[in-house]
Amino acid sequence: MDRAAQFIRDRGLDAMRIAGRKVGAGRDRAIDVFNPYTNERIGTVPKATLEEVRQAFETAHAFRPTLTRYERAAILHKAAALVRERLDDIAGLITAEAGLCLKDSIYEAGRVSDVLLFGANEVLKDDGQIFSCDLTPHGKKRRVYTQRSPLLGVITAITPFNHPMNQVAHKVVPSVATNNRMVLKPSEKVPFSAIFFADLLYEAGLPPEMLHVVTGDPREIADELITNEHVDLVTFTGGVSIGKYIARTAGYRRVVLELGGNDPIIVMEDADIDEASTLATQGSYKNSGQRCTAVKRMLVHESVAARFTEQVVEKTRAWKFGDPLDKGNDMGTVIDAAAAELFQSRVNDAVSQGARLLAGNQRDGALYSPTVLADVRPEMTVVREETFGPVSPIIRFKSIDEAIAISNGTAYGLSSSVCTNRLDYITRFVSELQVGSVNVREVPGYRLELTPFGGIKDSGLGYKEGVQEAMKSFTNLKTYSLPWA
Numbered sequence: 001m002d003r004a005a006q007f008i009r010d011r012g013l014d015a016m017r018i019a020g021r022k023v024g025a026g027r028d029r030a031i032d033v034f035n036p037y038t039n040e041r042i043g044t045v046p047k048a049t050l051e052e053v054r055q056a057f058e059t060a061h062a063f064r065p066t067l068t069r070y071e072r073a074a075i076l077h078k079a080a081a082l083v084r085e086r087l088d089d090i091a092g093l094i095t096a097e098a099g100l101c102l103k104d105s106i107y108e109a110g111r112v113s114d115v116l117l118f119g120a121n122e123v124l125k126d127d128g129q130i131f132s133c134d135l136t137p138h139g140k141k142r143r144v145y146t147q148r149s150p151l152l153g154v155i156t157a158i159t160p161f162n163h164p165m166n167q168v169a170h171k172v173v174p175s176v177a178t179n180n181r182m183v184l185k186p187s188e189k190v191p192f193s194a195i196f197f198a199d200l201l202y203e204a205g206l207p208p209e210m211l212h213v214v215t216g217d218p219r220e221i222a223d224e225l226i227t228n229e230h231v232d233l234v235t236f237t238g239g240v241s242i243g244k245y246i247a248r249t250a251g252y253r254r255v256v257l258e259l260g261g262n263d264p265i266i267v268m269e270d271a272d273i274d275e276a277s278t279l280a281t282q283g284s285y286k287n288s289g290q291r292c293t294a295v296k297r298m299l300v301h302e303s304v305a306a307r308f309t310e311q312v313v314e315k316t317r318a319w320k321f322g323d324p325l326d327k328g329n330d331m332g333t334v335i336d337a338a339a340a341e342l343f344q345s346r347v348n349d350a351v352s353q354g355a356r357l358l359a360g361n362q363r364d365g366a367l368y369s370p371t372v373l374a375d376v377r378p379e380m381t382v383v384r385e386e387t388f389g390p391v392s393p394i395i396r397f398k399s400i401d402e403a404i405a406i407s408n409g410t411a412y413g414l415s416s417s418v419c420t421n422r423l424d425y426i427t428r429f430v431s432e433l434q435v436g437s438v439n440v441r442e443v444p445g446y447r448l449e450l451t452p453f454g455g456i457k458d459s460g461l462g463y464k465e466g467v468q469e470a471m472k473s474f475t476n477l478k479t480y481s482l483p484w485a
């Protein structure tokens with residue numbers, strides 16, 4: 001038996017977790033999970049019944065967490081230590097179910113440990129505010145204080161495939177840190193990392209009623225996850241169409257949406273082209289190009305476009321891809337063959353409309369080579385839509401006005417990278433790009449796990465993630481006021 005399959009079986013990762021109990025292993029109604037590189041089935045997860053989903057919400061809702069800040073921090077610290085101790089297991093699991101290369105999955109495991117550490121630190125802080133009330137002519141001798149409390153109901157978390165464990169950590173850790181109860185539904189394409197993460201938290205001392213993991217067919221259980229009477233908040237990371245469906249369906253509930261992106265790297269005429277082309281290729285190919293904040297469009301000033309393109313092609317050719325388990329590789333597969341076929345067809349479509357293919361566009365199953373396309377125009381599907389894979393479409397512009405217009409010209413508004421040292425350019429980009437983040441001389445995906453993160457327009461409603469902001473959105477803010485001399 002395949003090593004990953006054995007690991008999954010030995011640890012009972014083929015079952016859901018309802019209050020820590022392993023539910024549903026080995027049943028007929030199950031979803032197969034395949035290794036995208038070998039195409040072998042590495043395990044199955046149960047298709048939850050509606051009754052089981054309701055049971056998870058009932059159990060979560062009935063439980064009243066009483067962990068002190070000290071205890072929550074201790075659990076999160078312990079879990080971070082467990083992640084570091086089991087880094088190889090975690091990376092192996094992510095690589096087996098997502099096809100990401102070990103370089104990417106080891107990096108992801110490190111990020112998960114960071115999320116836990118930031119959660120442990122944040123929980124020790126009290127962000128309560130104090131307002132004196134004698135501030136105006138009709139003021140009073142009182143003070144208003146603020147205090148955060150966990151939600152009265154349960155949080156539903158729904159996560160995508162691209163970072164099988166880190167997306168989960170970004171929802172579960174703030175929930176634990178704020179003493180909430182959560183029902184998590186990971187992507188059916190990569191469920192095992194999520195279940196393993198839940199087990200680490202139970203092992204670290206988390207009361208199991210605070211975290212439940214259900215798996216299944218979204219067509220059967222998604223509506224229950226969104227509308228169950230006990231759900232107070234739905235936090236979702238994934239594609240735009242499902243995000244908007246959740247917004248429509250959730251009704252009178254808080255909804256946090258982290259949706260798709262179409263992030264540009266903008267290279268101005270004064271940019272260091274070696275640095276810019278390195279950022280462009282890393283931003284485009286890391287995690288097999290499957291990051292919401294991956295570089296999906298390369299906008300370059302026409303006066304440096306030839307040099308930039310040449311260097312991007314050179315660095316693309318040097319990007320090693322293939323067997324995800326080979327530690328020398330920089331890239332493994334994309335999530336499945338269907339995704340690779342979509343990229344190939346979008347690239348072919350762009351070529352038929354006048355774009356020039358300079359590297360890549362080779363496909364073998366779910367393995368898709370890093371690909372460079374020049375002479376791309378903004379209206380081509382490959383850049384108008386989110387192409388969630390290792391494709392580098394290069395678009396030329398003549399002025400900063402045009403760069404900003406192209407950048408703002410899609411439905412998305414997640415993040416961006418700008419390569420320039422000119423302060424006049426930087427200030428314009430920061431104020432005029434319609435995005436959630438602007439990173440100067442860094443990839444769009446640069447962030448701390450702690451810092452506010454999230455997009456606008458079709459990329460999200462402006463509610464941020466990042467441990468600190470997620471903790472805010474997972475709490476109710478109460479004020480109380482006292483007489484004060």
Ligand code: NAD
Nearest residue numbers: 159160161186187188218222238239242258259260261292
């Ligand atoms: P997806 O939207 O296909 O699936 C996401 C999750 O939604 C999965 O768990 C899936 O089972 C579930 N789902 C399916 N149908 C549902 C329904 N009707 N109701 C509720 N949930 C349902 O996304 P994906 O393909 O797994 O991930 C890729 C997408 O996620 C990309 O668009 C990417 O940009 C986006 N993403 C965004 C961020 C961000 O922070 N903004 C981060 C990572 C990925």
